Amino acid sequence: MHFRPSLMFFSLCVLAVFDLVNQVTVLMHSYIDRGHFAGGSGGRDGERGWLLQNNQIDQSVISSFEGALSGGFNFQVTDGLNFAPRQIFSITARALIINLEVNKGLSIFPGSRKPLSSHDLRAVTNDVDSAGNRTITFTVVSSPRLGRLVRVNSDNSTEDVSVFTQKLVSEQLIFYQHVDWENTGWTAEDSFMFTASSPPAVLGPEDFHITISYEINEPGRQSRLLANTGAVVKEGNKVLIDRSKLDASNLLFKLPKSQRFSYEILFQVTSLPHHGTIMVGERNITKRKPNFSQYIINKFGLTYLHDDSESLADNFTFAVWPNPKSKSSTKPEADFLEEMFNITVTPVNDQAPELKTKGLRLKVLQGDRLVLGPKNLKVEDLDSPPEEIRYMIIRNPNNGFLAMAHHLDTTVHHFTQADIDNSQVWFIQDGSPSSGVFYFSVSDGQHRPLYKLFHLEVIPISITLVNLTDLLLPQGQTTIPITSAHLSAMTNGRSPQITYKITRPLQHGHLLIENQAVISFGQEDLDSGRLSYHMTNLTASEDQLQFSLFTSEGNLTGQTLSIRVQPLLRVMSNLTIANHVAHQLKRKDLDATELANRTNSDPKFEVTEPPVHGRLVRRVGQGTVMEDAILFTQRDIDQGLLMLKSHANLTGISALNDSFTFLLSADHITL
Incomplete structure (x- = not known):
């Protein structure tokens, strides 16, 4: 086996024993079989040497190698005075594949x-x-x-x-x-x-x-026909669909060459366009007459006529197949291709913008900022996208300014419907309590602008008492919590912190928070139950807490919480007695026993308003003598000494209502 030459690089590092020796020579004594070295300097007897400085060869050593896949060389290292033993350097080559x-x-x-x-x-x-x-x-x-x-x-x-x-x-x-x-x-x-x-x-x-x-499905190609490019038509106009846009003649390639001449390509529209009409000459393609041929397309073309609606797209679906010229043009049960022809409609700006919002009004809290959204201001144009519907502020608001979401501190005078739809337009209220307006125009750039007035209704910041219920202090008790069940307020402002301040000192007690007297408190003190009323005059029957409410944005003045002492007394409700018959009042009718036990005294009843249709009397001693009972005690009731005599005129009626009023007192307590 023979190999073409190839080059190899190798490096050699030699360590000198003495630091003073910094130049070492490598002597090659025999060479690679079918190879040679490049570089170095010639020596005696064909020796080749490489000078090493600082233990590194001073230049690249290149071996050119061909022939067999293995070889090598002998070398010896010297510093000029001393010689190292000879060494063998072996090389194995690998074939490039x-x-x-x-x-x-x-x-x-x-x-x-x-x-x-x-x-x-x-x-x-x-x-x-x-x-x-x-x-x-x-x-x-x-x-x-x-x-x-x-x-x-x-x-x-x-x-x-x-x-x-x-x-x-x-x-x-x-x-x-x-x-x-x-x-x-x-x-x-x-x-x-x-x-x-x-x-x-x-x-x-x-x-x-x-x-x-033609069966290949490639990205971006939706058709298996030679051409099915779709068409572009101007709104309300027509476009010619010729062979360059719709060509199914490649379906003939499915047939043997000898048969192609006897076939024609037929189309049948299976779904008509929604916003236009297809015509062949003067004839409309309809459900009853849906067929045409590739020959018609090649010679005359089809015409698509748009219906002038605001639609931006249309299409029709067709089946296409090779049909024998000698047979009727009936769509086969199978072996046909069905595709869609898409039509892009270029809009014509023939419609003016139309205001869709009925009431041009925005309600905003005093001093607040609010998005001006499509619910507040909406203009539509069937021919133009929201980005092309442009607003211009002719007269700025007199109680604030309009700004864009990314620059809320800068007044804006121009924006689009797209900005409004995307919540980019804001109204910044200046804190004044008065409502205002701004005057604007809106246009699509083609038609005359619309001019409108937009109202900005300011909702004043307010504090509302949602609960103001009398505080009932049980008779004989000195302290009771005041909670949100008695006193609660809310605000529509941005600051939720509500502070109550006493405007007139309490007459018979004071307010406490954690046993410390206070003249102001917050809603959170009421919600947590930390606030309480402490009565210092136990002979008083009532007290009044007069106060005002404040937030950082508003106030509510002149409010009063009534504090009433609730008597420790049980009174029979709906007591019914016979006319002209003395009724003995018993403990079940009028009972101040709990007050007696709590004060270790005999509670006294002082009649301040006697009954109208009778007399309240008390038996004197053990006899039958009776006297008007202007003052009596619980013990009198318990001993059966108190009588109620009625002398009502019941002519024509069956019953009358009557009552008497009294002042109940015990030692150091009055009610």
């Missing part, structure tokens, strides 16, 4: 051009470390029959190629161009033969196969 790692072939739609890539064709060498520096060249030894190999240049021009590199393939600059339509048919196979080389290695020849078929 090219491997065809990928040869998948190519699939292509007839008449098109497609690049070869490293996913289709890739050759590599076995020297992995140096592979990136090697050039692998493909040489075409047998060209394709139905197409040609071309290279695409930087100016997009093409040139035929028969030699190219793996790098060009990886960069997808080598293309297969199909050119021979006549001999292709519906499906055909093509190929080219090539060799691959990277000296000294050669591979091949090898075959690269190419499938050409």
Whole structure:
């Protein structure tokens, strides 16, 4: 076996025993079989030497090697005075080999051009470390029959190629161009033969196969016909659909050449366009007459007439098949192709912008900022996108300013409907309590602008008492919590902190938070139950907490919370007695026993308003003598001394309501 020469680099490191010796010479005594060295200086008897300085060879040593795969040389090292023993340096070479790692072939739609890539064709060498520096060249030894190999240049021009590199393939600059339509048919196979080389290695020849078929599904191609490009029409206009836009004559390639002349290509519209009409000459394509032929398209073309609606797209669906000229034009049960023909409508700006918002109004909290959204301001134009509907502020708001979301501190005078739809337009209220307006125009750039007034309604910041319930202090008790069940407020402002301040001192007690007297407190103190009322005058029957409420944005003044002492007394409700009959009041009717126990005294009842239709009397001693009971005690009731005599005039009625009012007191307590 014979190998072409190859170059090898090697290095040699020698260690000198003495630091003073810094120059060492390597002497070669015998050479590689079928090889030689490059570099170094000649010596006696054919010796070749390399000077080493600082223990390193002063230049590259290159070995050129050919022939057998192994060899070597003898060498000796000297510093000029001393000689090291001779050494043998062995060399083993490895053959360079090219491997065809990928040869998948190519699939292509007839008449098109497609690049070869490293996913289709890739050759590599076995020297992995140096592979990136090697050039692998493909040489075409047998060209394709139905197409040609071309290279695409930087100016997009093409040139035929028969030699190219793996790098060009990886960069997808080598293309297969199909050119021979006549001999292709519906499906055909093509190929080219090539060799691959990277000296000294050669591979091949090898075959690269190419499938050409109308069945190929390629990215970006939705049709299996020669042409189904769709059409573009101006709104309300018409467009001619000719052979360059719709051509199914390639369906004849499914037939043998001898039969093609006796067939024609027929179309049947299976779904009519939604926003227009298809015509052949003066005849409309309808559900009852949906057929036409490729011959008609080639000679006259089809006409699509748009209905002048605001639609931007339309389409119709058709079935197409080769039909014998001698038979009726009936769509077969199978063996037909169905596709869609798409129509793009170019809009015409013939519609003026229309205001869709009924009430041009924005409610904003005093001092707040709010998005001006499509619910507040919406203009639509069937011909123009929101980006082309432009607003101009003619007169600025008198209670704030408009700004864009990314610059809320800068006044803006121009914006679009798209800005409004995307929540980019804001109104910044200046804190004044008055409502305002701004005057604007809006246009699509083609029609006369609309001029409108937009109202900006300011909602004043307010504090509202949502709970103001009397505080009931049980008689004999001195302290009771004040919670949000008695006192609660809310605000519509941005600051949620509400502070209560006493505006007039309490007469019979004071407020406490953690046993410390306070004259102000917050809503959080009420919510947490930290606030309490402490009564210092137990003879008082009521007190009043007069206060005002404040936030950083507003206030509410002149409010009063009533504090009432709740008597420790049980009173019979709906007591019913007979007329002209004395009723003895018992403990179940009027009971202050709990108050008596708590104060260790006999509670006293002082009548301040006697009954209207009767008398409240008390028996004197053990006899039958009765006296008006202006003052009596719980003990009198318990002993059965208190009587209620009625003398009502019940003429024409069955019952009357009556009552009496009294003041209940015990030692140091009055109610």
